[in-house]
Amino acid sequence: MTIEVSAGGGIKWYSFNEGLLIAKKQNKFMLVDFYTDWCGWCKKMDAETYKNSEIVDYITKNFIAVKLNPEKDSAVDFQGKNYPAAQFAQAAGVNGYPATGFFDYNGDFLGTLPGYMDSGKFMNLLKYIVNKEYEKEQK
Template sequence: MRLQLTLLLGVTLVTLASYTSLENVPQNQIDFYQGSYDDFLREAKKLKKPILLDFWASWCGPCKKLENETFSNPSLVSFLNTNYMVYKVDIDSFDGMAIADRFSVDVYPTLVLLDAKTKYVGRYRGFFPADYLKNELERAKSQKGKHFIAPKINTTASL
């Protein structure tokens, strides 16, 4: 009897300790997807949400400005968390470099938009104020994408 009571008390305490109310989740931050890029794409397709890829680097000044000024705007944060799946692509990682190559990203920051079927819609290069970016993303939210065709790179060197 005493063992059952101790076990019940332990389970109850663990359950209460692991409970997180919605009030504790920060509502002033963008909900960037934390898993792998492939898992992210599967989740976005499942939820049928358009995608925003944020290509950034730790050494990039405009990337930091975008993060600190634009991505901290409460109106934009709410809009993105409601309407988009957002993924940060660190171009200094091997996976990030491969994704950047896939979309021919060569300017940082770059935001790439994909539709809910992961087809290419468009891109924004550089820093943008929150209100401007929100208006652009509202317009682009329902656009249908197309397959992205990366520009061909001439690999033959002329002598």
């Protein structure tokens, strides 16, 4: 089930379970926005970073976007196991909000970065993931 579609050609957001299936099927990275309803910086990122037209276009082309609220969402199916959303977020390294997690097309966890990011910093991060710079650092 798609949980949100922004008007005017914005980012199409999915639930985690649906997003993971689509990412594998479309051979795209998955971006997970870990957020809460009370988080002011989450709202700022939604209103500014995720509304930036270059960010919207880049995410749409290269990622499946997921929103996950660990305080409200019930469960996440990952690598054959079912996790409470809060436990999954903690295992993904989320210790504050917002946080942005990334998974590759195989569903392998790449990492999570904490905090608000403006459009420029966020675009650099997105390109880092798409260009697989993380693989170069591991060698």
